[in-house]
Amino acid sequence: MPKVTIYNISGDQVGEIELSDNVFGIEVNEYALHEAVKNQLANKRQGTQSTKTRAEVRGGGKKPWRQKGTGRARVGSIRSPIWIGGGVTFAPKPRDYSYKLPKRVRKLAMKSALTSKVNNDEIIVLDKLNIWAPKTKEMANILKNLGIDKKALIVINGKDEAVIKSARNIPGIKTTSVNTLNVYDILKYDKFIITKDAVQKVEEVYA
Numbered sequence: 001m002p003k004v005t006i007y008n009i010s011g012d013q014v015g016e017i018e019l020s021d022n023v024f025g026i027e028v029n030e031y032a033l034h035e036a037v038k039n040q041l042a043n044k045r046q047g048t049q050s051t052k053t054r055a056e057v058r059g060g061g062k063k064p065w066r067q068k069g070t071g072r073a074r075v076g077s078i079r080s081p082i083w084i085g086g087g088v089t090f091a092p093k094p095r096d097y098s099y100k101l102p103k104r105v106r107k108l109a110m111k112s113a114l115t116s117k118v119n120n121d122e123i124i125v126l127d128k129l130n131i132w133a134p135k136t137k138e139m140a141n142i143l144k145n146l147g148i149d150k151k152a153l154i155v156i157n158g159k160d161e162a163v164i165k166s167a168r169n170i171p172g173i174k175t176t177s178v179n180t181l182n183v184y185d186i187l188k189y190d191k192f193i194i195t196k197d198a199v200q201k202v203e204e205v206y207a
Contacts, residue, residue, distance in 0.1 A: 001025065002118050006125050006196060011145030014127050017196065019118065020203045028112045028119070035101060036109030036183040045097040054079050054087030110206055113186040124148075124193045129156060134165035143173070146193070153189035155181060157198040178202055 001018040002025050008014050019025065054060070060079030067074050081089040117123040124146055131138055143152065151172035156163055159177055167175045176185060178201045186192060194202070 004118065004123060004125050006127050007146060008127050009129065009142045009145065011147070017125055017199065019199065020207055022207045023111055023203050024114050024118045026108075026111050026115050028116050029108050030112075032105050032109040033112050033116075033183060033187065035105055036113075037187065039099065039101040040182060040184045043098040047095045047097050049092045050094055051088045051091035053089075053091045054081055057085070057087045060086075107206060109183045110181075110186075113183045114192075114202070114206075117186065117192040122190060122192055124191060125199060126193065126195045128197075129154070129160075129163055129195050131160075131162045131166050134162050136166055136169050139163070139166035139173075140170060143170070148191055148193070150190035151188070152191040152193055153185055155192070155194040155198050155202075157195060157201045178205065 001021050003016050003018055005013050006015045006017050054077070057079045060077035064075055064078055065072065075083075077086075079086045081087055129142075152174075154163070154167060154173065154175045155178065156175065157178055164175045167173045172189075174185065174189065176182075178198050181202070
């Protein structure tokens with residue numbers, strides 16, 4: 001079982017925690033990670049793009065010139081796709097890009113992402129993260145104590161408005177809960193900060 005140091009909000013070491021091999025110690029599957037990220041980005045797409053075909057472009061009802069005898073190429077409409085102002089060939093239309101990824105692949109991808117943070121020494125476990133009132137300065141001091149100078153993802157167990165509001169104005173910092181944790185965010189941020197009780201919840205869900 002991988003062992004990770006536990007810190008308090010002052011940045012002091014207060015113990016160690018053994019992480020589950022089934023969640024934080026598997027063999028990283030890059031294919032599953034790629035599929036999970038691709039799926040998440042596809043599901044985020046709005047799919048609202050729309051361009052007019054030659055049937056939808058205004059005008060072009062009259063044939064510009066007669067078929068034969070002019071010496072020019074034959075043409076039936078000024079709204080042909082090869083003309084300026086014409087329609088678009090195979091024009092993109094609104095569509096739904098989302099699709100469902102198999103549950104087994106999603107679970108494997110999540111475990112692989114969590115394991116990669118342990119392998120790269122990018123995980124920080126906090127004994128607790130208590131902020132009694134929303135104060136950006138207090139959260140900034142906590143991150144400074146932990147030596148965070150890059151993008152970081154803070155994972156808590158449940159929804160704590162004080163923590164969320166304290167972190168939301170700090171550039172490069174995002175707060176999420178175990179229920180909304182996803183592979184894309186884990187890989188996107190340089191540091192993975194998670195509370196001790198959130199670790200236990202993650203292991204319950206994905207073990």
